[in-house]
Amino acid sequence: MNWRLGFLVTAAACAVLPFAVPQHSLTILVEALILGLFAMSLDLLVGYCRLYSFGHAAAYGLGAYSYALILTYVPLPLPAAILLAVAVTIVIAIPIAWICTRSTGVSFAMLTLAFAQLGYAMLFRFRDVTGGSDGLVGIPRHPGPFGIDWFQSKLGYYYLVLACLFGSYLLCRAIVRSPFGAVLAGIRENEAKTIALGYNTRAYKITTVVLAYGFGGLAGALYAAFAGFASPELFFWLTSGRVLIMVIVGGAGTLIGPILGGVSFVFLEHQLSQVTDLWPLIFGTIFMAFVMFAPQGIWGILTSRFRSRRAVSGSDSAKEAPGAAT
Amino acid sequence: MNWFGFILAQCLNALSQASILFFIACGLTLIFGIMRIVNFAHGVIFMLGAYVGYTANVVTGSFLVSLVVAPVVVGLVGMAFERTLLRHLYGRRDGGAYLLLTFGLAVVLSELIRLIWGVQPLGAGIPDFLRGVVIILDQPFPLYRLFLIGLGVAAAIAIWQFLERARPGLLIRAVSQNSEMVHALGTDVDMVRTAVFGFGCALAALGGVLAAPLVTAFLGMGTSVVIDAFVIVIIGGMGSFLGSIIGSVLVAFVQVMGAYYFQDLALALMYLLMLLVLIIRPGGLLGKED
Amino acid sequence: MPLLECRGLVRRFGALVAVDDIDLAVEPGEIRAVIGPNGAGKSTVFNLITSVLKPSAGQVIFAGEDITGMPVHEVAQKGIARTFQLCHIFPALTVRENVRIAAQARDGRRWQFLGGGRVLNRSTSAADEAIARMRLTRMADATAAMLSHGDQRLLEIAMAIAQKPRLLMLDEPTQGLSIEETGRAVQILKDMLTEGDLSVLLVEHDMEVVFKLADNITVLHRGRVIADGSPAAVRASAQVRSAYLGGAQ
16 A cells, blocks of 8 residues: 555665765764654654653663663673663653653653753762763674674664664554554543543553653664763753654654654754754754644645545545554 | 751751742743743743843943843843744644743753853852851851842742732732633733733843852753742642742752752752652642643 | 442532532433533532542442542443533544544453554444444544534534443533434434433433433432432422522522
């Protein structure tokens, strides 16, 4: 069908992309994909539950530092280290999710921010372990298991990240189209009604926060392994801000929109920062403009145009997935 | 005995801190009372006040002038923001839009400050006429901090009386309770909202000017402050003026005692307090519910 | 044994006693209407039964189980479905999606977050059934926000019956409906209620609707039960007449 075709074409295009661009662009490509993954993880909260997290940097930072710290003690092969880092992030996310979901709206946002700030402060408190403001450097990528080491080269790592991104996207897409995902749509649209229907919405929200942290942690771990270092900046509120901007401008509630938002953000940032010092200001302003005039984001606009054209041509729109456009 | 003097000094320390927190929290709670939104940019507004105050101080050479200029300038900025941007969101069903917009403002203002003033912390220090110490019960206590306490108390009384007695104050209280009714009675509610938003920002800016001599104006001073202010407003109750006073004092005491006794955990203590309050009363202890 | 039993329900708001020692019972298969002047406490009773409000005193027994103060979602899981006075739906979703979420609510595998095709199919067919009952099939793909007020109310009822409840609680289902819409709704409800063994508790202001549908009526006035019986008995009751037509509140 339409979606499958689009997916395969995109996957194929991304697969051959490294050969079409100069070598030095590969670094930015990898960073872009990682940030796309990070942004998509936040979309689960913002786009599908309307839970605005101002502290999603915590997920990223947790993933990155977990990976780094694991490797300082145990020289695990890369895939194992990343999986373990994600597991650690998820475990830490559970009490965070439990506490944050006690409230909604602003209180939720503040609590998530507070946890990110707490993480930031903890890094400085335990600076013997975390390296304080210098962070952790020289983080390796170990080969294995079975001596597999194709991901140690930049090109190889690109394919690893690509696989993680596409795999995560497929997972997230399945989740939002599942019975679970349908309940998220209910929570988003009218939580009181969803509770009255018999759903324990708190449990659903906690699960979604944990999932969002999981995917965010994956992005963080991939980043730490790629860049080779982890710094406190990863927990800073502006990191949370950037990813939130990517989600909103890209198109909340579409999964694809935030991925594109993250990817374009990295490219634009790279290009613009060479030209002007004003780019964060520009992004902030663009963000506010979208919040006011185009809250459905770029991908939201594009897909709604496409969908209304489809409806006019009379095709079957009854197969809409529960929740927003995917 | 000196021990008693020490305790007194700590209390006065906490009260001076409470003073600054009060200016920020009071602004936040007034804005919430009138508009039912939490101004996420409030911390950055505080920071903007500190920077504008610094420049005013340097340019005019007078701290007192900066105490007036900074709140006025920042208040106007706040009013401009409310008038041109925030106002557009009033019809929206989605409460998240306010959150995002004020967040966007925080980012934009933060960047502007960085571009205009640079990354180095700026501080002119405590003005000469407020330097020095006062001996209280054999303990030296900074004069500046006493000044803060005095100013805080004076402002609290002034605002309280304004809300209770003055006609504009009554209008503000009326609008926070039932804006439609007030509108039907012929008042320009939009103007009241703009004015209160500006006033709330001005108060936060004043807090910034007052804080700068103690901590210098630096990037990032807004982030922890906005959380502090939020905790205060939660404790005291969203929209409750009295609550903002009580909350400020409580939080200041926790911070000062925490910094002294649990040095390393001082930061964590704040968040624990917030967690505790939000766990027990997700809506706050006094005042209007969200 | 009654399906639903309220014993000595009391609810205070400060000095105001909104619900003052109310006993109410619904037998299996019964359609009971709760009527009363404004402020009598009807919606408050509904909120007490479904745990949206916790009672100051008293008990709510459902199918022999004490459900007083149980979390709201658990009450629904026990088999109670309700509609609200101010229509509560999911405005941005389609009619079918609205009802499907309701139909899924008591499915054992509603948790499933991967796959779940079977769950979705089950609930979709249950939803289509409920939509057909409410005669909303031709707008199943329309966005709920686009529906007329009357159709939105029918949608809400469709969602309630899709939950396959044992007790259906309707809070002023015909409020805001035109005469024609009210007639249609009553006809639909009548057809539906006569075939199943659904029990219904109904708050209504429209007396014609009440007399067309209800087996028994409970009359509330200022938080107390002032009459309880068949429509004929209630119609004849002097107390009821004075409460409705007599002195001020």
